[in-house]
Amino acid sequence: MYVRKEAVLSSQIEGTQSTLSDLLRFETEAISGEPVDDIREVSNYVDTMMFGLERMRQLPLSLRLVREMHQRLLDSGRGGTKSPGEFRTSQNWIGGTRPGNAMFVPPPPNEVMTCLGDWERFIHEDTPGIPPLIKAGLIHVQFETIHPFLDGNGRLGRLLTTLFLCATGVLRQPLLYISLYFKSRRADYYRLLQEVREYGTWETWLEFFLEGVAETADQAFETANRIARLFDDDRERIVRESERTGSVLQIHEVMRTSPYLTAASAAKRSGLTVPTVNAALDQLQKLGIVEEATGRRRGRVFVYRAYMDILSDGAGS
Numbered sequence: 001m002y003v004r005k006e007a008v009l010s011s012q013i014e015g016t017q018s019t020l021s022d023l024l025r026f027e028t029e030a031i032s033g034e035p036v037d038d039i040r041e042v043s044n045y046v047d048t049m050m051f052g053l054e055r056m057r058q059l060p061l062s063l064r065l066v067r068e069m070h071q072r073l074l075d076s077g078r079g080g081t082k083s084p085g086e087f088r089t090s091q092n093w094i095g096g097t098r099p100g101n102a103m104f105v106p107p108p109p110n111e112v113m114t115c116l117g118d119w120e121r122f123i124h125e126d127t128p129g130i131p132p133l134i135k136a137g138l139i140h141v142q143f144e145t146i147h148p149f150l151d152g153n154g155r156l157g158r159l160l161t162t163l164f165l166c167a168t169g170v171l172r173q174p175l176l177y178i179s180l181y182f183k184s185r186r187a188d189y190y191r192l193l194q195e196v197r198e199y200g201t202w203e204t205w206l207e208f209f210l211e212g213v214a215e216t217a218d219q220a221f222e223t224a225n226r227i228a229r230l231f232d233d234d235r236e237r238i239v240r241e242s243e244r245t246g247s248v249l250q251i252h253e254v255m256r257t258s259p260y261l262t263a264a265s266a267a268k269r270s271g272l273t274v275p276t277v278n279a280a281l282d283q284l285q286k287l288g289i290v291e292e293a294t295g296r297r298r299g300r301v302f303v304y305r306a307y308m309d310i311l312s313d314g315a316g317s
Ligand SMILES: Nc1ncnc2c1ncn2[C@@H]1O[C@H](COP(=O)(O)OP(=O)(O)OP(=O)(O)O)[C@@H](O)[C@H]1O
Pocket: 010, 011, 012, 013, 014, 079, 094, 103, 104, 144, 145, 149, 150, 151, 152, 153, 154, 155, 156, 157, 190, 191, 193, 194
């Protein structure tokens, strides 16, 4: 669920409209009002993170892995036509309408591979004096400065931060949604990346980055506690107040990983029959734990509302 939250936030940094609810409903094949392209983009982000983590069992965090991840990330979402999986062979720029009036012009195409080679070497270099969190901040600013793709550099760069921290064992799971911090301070984020180049203010960037990691980690800890309390309280209420406690608990369990579901998907996930699932969902609705989200009689979608409210903090509804 944290990966999904990070995906929504990272994609929201530049204009993508979908919310965490949209993504989860999309994944349950429930209909949503948002343009499908936006949701697909976020869904691709989740897919790319999972793919990257899995692929790191066979491959180091390398340029090859970066290209494979980029291919997935841009698969048919925003930027899908801009050479997915290929390092650029033309000049790009940030801000403005042409290199002449741009805020930043990344290295020329014939320098990209040399810069990337250095970047890759730095990732793997033994740097005992640089703790992994500081290294992650350096890797991010360098990647954004090289801007090796025609599109998707921001999203991939943020993904790589989490992936690098997983690779070094700082994170056991991809549980850092640092994009919330970058999103709420977007102007500072861009400015500080820029100032590293213009004024060599590495320390200011690193302070900002590390503050983001600390703030994000504190929030994740707090969120995890709130979620654990909610699950415990609701379980107790189910045991105390509901009929058919066994199947109701089973559906409650399923909703911990799928806060949006249909009766059919819940049946598939739990191994219970559809009528049993419907009866359990009925009980959960009576307890006020679950709500029906569509207002329709057919194709109903159920949501674990209080859970979604906690998860959606800062990521739209
Ligand atoms: N002045 C700058 N110098 C270096 N990098 C920058 C600067 N301003 C922004 N960036 C980085 O470039 C990213 C945007 O690049 P690009 O459009 O290729 O990525 P994206 O993933 O498609 O978009 P976004 O990150 O905005 O969702 C920003 O997210 C940020 O990480």
